[in-house]
Amino acid sequence: MRVLVTRPQPDADATAARLVAAGFHAQVDPMLVVEALGEAHLPAGRFDAVALTSVNGARLLATRAELAGLSRLPFFTVGHRTAAAAPDHLAEMHIASGNAAALVTLLRDTLPRGARVLHVAGEDRAVELGEALAPAGIEVALFVIYRAVPARALAAETVAAIRAGRIDAAFHFSPRTAATLVECAKAAGIVEDAARIAHLCFSRNVAAPLEAVGWPTRIAEAPTEEGLFALLRG
Template identity: 70%
Template sequence: MRVLVTRPQPDAQATAARLAAAGHQAIVDPMLAVEAIEGARLPDGRFDAVALTSVNGARLLALRPEAAALVRLPLYAVGRRTAAAAPDHSVPMHIASGNGAALVALLRATLPRGARLLHVAGEERAVDLGAALAPDGIHTELFVIYRTVPAGALAPATLAAVEQGWVDAAFHFSARTAATLAARASAAGASAHFRHIRHLCFSANVAAPLAAAGWPTQVADEPTEEGLFALLGG
């Protein structure tokens, strides 16, 4: 199978390598670029736990000077990949099943009323932990350490491959990446060509902007790369 991969680097290249190892071909065209916010300032005060809701947040936290102090706190990760990218931790991690709702449920079940949670995240967030946990008496502070910048256009090689029917499927890991792809395809006058591609998605939320464009979508049984490979058939 020939698969379009539009997630940010370096994850796009890792997915491409995995596709190649499974006997598939990949065309990589990231729709978002991740930028660290160098001037991000850790909120004042004491925290009882740290929450990570993205691999990018986990990866970039590991590079920041604040990580040395934060790794001594209980850490809650949205899923296994996020946990694996987190800084070396001195206490056990709590790992949810891969989505924001599961992480909220885990935090509710384990943090007491009055707890103060640090949410390490990007400027765009799929889950609002503060709003979700406020009724439980859990106070959340945001530590925004990165932003994602959308691509200005599809790469010429991507457009050529799609127009020539070279692409069989596309992997979609986030709603923002999917929405950016749909917008760039429309701007290039190529949206109709993407209707002949199988769009394999992490979740219904990720699939929504693609379905709105009239593209055929399939949703993985679980929001993981393994779930996308299962849809692909290997």
């Protein structure tokens, strides 16, 4: 069985290696390229906590000079994958159960009214923490340190494999990678061919752009890579 992996690097190669170790074949074609924003400036003022809502934000924060002034604060992450990518030697870590709603609840239940949270994120975000936490009296300052640029086209070998029916399944980790794959499939004229693939998704939000063009989707019980592997084996 050959599985298409469209998540950004370096995570795409890590997922591919895990697929190969499990006895599958992997076709890697990232639909997003992550670009660090070195010119980003830390917002002024004090912070009572730091929130991380993506693996890329967690990974890139570890490379920035601002980390030295933040590492003693409590960190809140959306899930275990993001926590694993976070900088080492943080003073305190709180981990939500894997989605934005759970992170909002964790922040609201842990921090007092009047707290100020630094949200380390990308230009495109699945959740606006400031809006979600305002009713709880918690202020959020946004620190955008990367952007994710959509791919312009599928690789020629991916197009050929889909046309020939050599892709059996695809892993989908985010709405943006899923939507970008749909647009690239339209441009390559392979939307109907891609409907023969089993599209395995983190969540209903991830599946939405795929279902809009009639592709069959299955949703993981938990929004984790393990959940996608469970679908693959099932």
